[in-house]
Amino acid sequence: MAIHQSCDGIARRDFLRCGALGFGALGGPGLSLASYLRLNAAGQVHEATAKQGIFIHLQGGPSHLDTFDMKPDAPTEYRGTFNPIETAVPGMQITEHLPKIAQCADKLVLLRGVTHTLGAHRLGSEYVNTGTRPLPSLEYPGFGSVVAKETAPWNAGDLPAFVSIPQNGHQKPGFLGIQYAALSTGGAPKAGTPFRVRGVNLAGGLTIQEVEKRQNLRNDLDIAFQSIQQEDPLLAGLDRFSQQAHAIITSRRSRDAFDISQESPHFTKPFGESAFGLSCLLATRLVASGVRFVSMQMGGWDTHQNNFSRLKDDKLPTLDEGLAALLIGLEQKGLLESTAVYVTGEFGRTPKINSKSSEGGRDHYPRCMFMLLAGGGMRGGQVIGQSDDKATLPAHEDQAFSPDDVAATFYHALGIDHAKEYHTTTGRPVMIVREGKVIPAVFA
């Protein structure tokens, strides 16, 4: 009964303002009672095993027909030049240029025939990064920022809750506010050179001792507001973030978390030397250190021209090596069950091959695409959904999933109720994912 009393639900903007400094975070982590009851009613309660998440955005929109949704029997102008191969999962076939991923297909939930209608890079990207179609009046937060907020107050001190490699991309904090933005590494690690993160690594020549000395000086001089700094929310917040920044900069743990050279060569080798592979290595290490969410981008999938050689020679081998190593690496560290992984582009590519270049290319195509989920209590080794015989549309309407549904599922794996409501600064109640439904088969 109690939960119905607030049916009229006019929420005042003050609601968010109290939480604006990250103290009275709405609801806190985990399910609220109302959320729990809602899920329970829908028969969806399942013990979420994921505590951490990784999101990989394949920027540009990878061709689904040439990767995870092949149509070897389609006419030539659709089929493309690649051949399918068998994977570790009987019946699940993917392209011959992803042999390593094929070997660990048992860890993958492969979604085919995912569909939406936003065929521009920015709009599509915002969509898949948030799980909600972009609105002009409101910027929705990305997965990482929602996780950071649901985790607040973040007590790991010397580690940020949310890290993005190399840039934030479309994982923006939106209406949640900049306090939930990612710490961006500003670059990808390079083989053989020490990795530096903007703001985290000490500037050239500085030692911890010098930093501590400087910090002591600051502490002694930062006394003007002593009489009110406990009560004033801004001053208290500045102090808290200041201590956290100092901890991140000086702690062994945070520097170690970013230092991929500490991994054994045996562990490192499968990740290869590409920027993406090493980013996957870094993500593995960050997750192992306790960072709650890592987002990554891998660009170059916008293959309007020379689709096949670009995929075969560059994109696919790089993805194959990095993603396979990530999944196996997480498993080796015992983290796969507790880490939900989501890989997607902003759309698929036109089933029909264009003739803009000698070998042909494929253009933007949101109506049919693939997405990948792994780990985090999701049951790997299955294909969910299906596209029609030319991969132009979902084959069955009742199995036509949208980015909203996959986002809801991803949140579900992370133990976050996707239908939970936040209040924007204008007092407007907004659900994390407005229209998605959890896909039960992912967990079945």
Added chain:
Amino acid sequence: MVRTPAFQAAFFSLVMITDMGFADRDPLERIDQRFTPSATSEKPSFQRHVVPLLGRLGCNGRACHGSFQGRGGFRLSLFGYDFAEDHAALIDQDHGRINRENTVDSLILTKPTNADRHEGGLRFPKNGWEYRVLYQWISQGAHHVAPPQKLIQLKIAPAEISFRSADETTNLQVTAHWEDGTQEDVTPLCRFKSNDEQICQVDREGCVTAGSSGDTHVVVSYDKLVVPVPVLRPVTDLVESRYPQIETPTRIDQLVAAKLRKLGIVPSAQAGDAEFLRRLRLDMTGSLPSVPEIEAFLANPDPHKRSHKIETLLKSPEHAAWWTTKLCDFTGNNDQQLNNSSPIGNRASRDWYEWILKRVTDNVPYDQLVEGIATATSRSPGQSYTEYCEQMSKIYREGKSYSETTGLAYYWARQDFRELEARAIGFAYCFMGIRIQCAQCHKHPFDKWTKDDFHQFKNFFARVNYARNGSSPQSKDEYRQLLATLGMEGKKGAQLRKALPKMLQEGKTIPFPEAFVTKRPIRQKKNNDDNYPVFEHAKLLGGDIVEIENGSDPRITVMNWLRAPENPFFARAFVNRVWASYFHRGIVEPADDLSLANPPVNESLLDYLAKGFIDSNFDMQWIHRTITNSATYQRSWIPNKTNQSDRKNFSHTIPRRLPAEVAYDAVLLATAADAEMESLHQDLTGRAITIPGTGQRDRQPGSPTYALRVFGRSTRDTNCDCDRSSAPSLLQTVFLQNDRDLLNLIDVRSGSWLNEIALEINPERAAQGKQSPKKINRLRKQIGKTRKELKTLKQQTESAEEIGRVEKRLQNLQHQLTALSPSQSSKQKINLATEQLRKLIRTAYLRTVSRPPAETEIVRAERHLLESADTLDGIRDLMWALINTKEFIVNH
């Protein structure tokens, strides 16, 4: 024009209570007492009783049947007021919400009484008064009389509540006054809400219970009206006659004190000169004061020096730049939204900035400034399209300022203004400080606006258009002619964008996009709302209906309405925003939400400022001057026992984080060499407050883009003052403590204060003399060129080898640039004598926290300097430490 009752009658009706001519008639008694078990034959009214009852029961809430999908196959309009739709939903025979044959079987009786399964549970008991009201309405035919009657006023007794102690209670009584002269006690049909549940709680019956001390409002909603009732419980017993004598030199102070006196809050003492100067500088000019400026101000014995300072700063280029930045926030100067709105890339946002800058600098009256935006077209009256293009070509070619043009036409080029709805929302946000977007889809829950109000208001903007690719339809021939002259006939989009800038430079006249007034109104119909009518006219919010089909630009009507003295939004919105920029909050907070449910914390103060602003002929400097000269603005942040928990009545200064641009500029100014000060303060070279648009594209190393993002510069993308963030975050403190850009600004670099010291005491460690800026510049240019080359190359070739070569070259150049920065480890270490050290410490304090250090602070800093290997290292640490104090990053 069709006249409707003047809007201010409705708006100010709260004040005009009894003289409506029908006060002598007794109001109808409460509905719960009329519909007793002993029965009544009264026929309930759909508008007055049934819909409000459903609202109060929560049926039309968004989690229940007000949801756009409905619930259980039954949908009501969210928050009510769409009577036709609600009536249709109720009488729909297929769904049995009402059962005409057998009233008791009506679902709206069986479900809320739990006689039938109802997810929403029990809402009222069977045979309670609510039941009988609905029963009787159904059994008497379930009628609805259209159109809706007009509710003139909600009279609430008591009009305000003063509590003396916690747990005291007061019952509110609400009387509705209808246009037909009837009155009714509608207390049981209202919705009540406390704006601060700490201070008071209110139950469904309108019984208010006191909580902790302080003040807030209870908001009462019925039909379309929303009325706030002030509730106050004094913080101390120092009220009224026991209140101490305090100085109230200005009208602002008197009005603020009048409220404080009720609350028993005594304001803080006046801030010292140094504190005042720093605060004023940051608020009014977005800048830190310079060291000589502080010294001179502190030494000046003139009792009027604060007022004189205010006058000087009002005329400074920094004030103009900072306020232009704020106005660019409100008006939405966003590069992304202006994409391709000018033939020269990125020029539109700069033009926008300069257009406003000129008017702020000249202190053009605010209504004229707004008129130039709100009614802008690209061409001046009588100007042909060709003449317009000639004029623009000349301006662009000769690097002249766009600011001479009469209107800021780019405002209407915003890509997010393609839909009429978005124009209305943006316009109302920008010039009226209200959020009417709620009413786009449903009755505004916090204000009186209905969906009809919204969709009639948007029509004022139905006759302006921006021709991004070409000219207005009437001038198509001229446009084609112009292209023909250029030999570009039939060329479009990207081809033109590529070719035209070059032709412009060659001295040719090129076509420009234009904002123009269309002959016929643009009609847009949302396909997801098929049943909703399309209005053929426009209607001012709370005001007149206006024909838009023919004649002059309807925007002119809106502008004249805005600038009329009785307009309740225009002046209030602006003075409130200015106030908010000098305090930690507006008199209405959030400052862009002037809604009925969000009343000003001090109504008479807002009225005074708005009236004064109008009387000054919209003199923007008048508000800045009036606010900053008040004792209220000049109070210390140090609280006393009575005001320490006050955060909204302006009894002391509340520390607030520096806005993004101001924070960045503060670091720039604090660390710059004395020789650089002139250009930083006067020409504003490199200052963040001169960045015109949102500038997302600027990725140069050392550019402020990253810092500005981290500190929450306004994104200018959702029509909300909250696009600018003043919240603290981890990334900000990481930036201040350890970001390479910040450390580099502090360090010995050409143009830094530390470098000046180095040149004096340890030239070996100074950045390499005078030719290095030149060399650095040259390198930067080369780097920029190489970057471009790389980009082009990447588009043209797939060859990793070729790309790699250029990448290597780029890296090499970058290394050279880094090498020009001085080395960290110098051979020679030099330490200064105590006297010199103390002088440097004093300067470091003045540069950062704008006050001389206390003796204890000097001693602590000196100890650090003496322990440092070298004075330069020590000073660098000291600057780092000061910049990382809270005192630096907050205004106080």
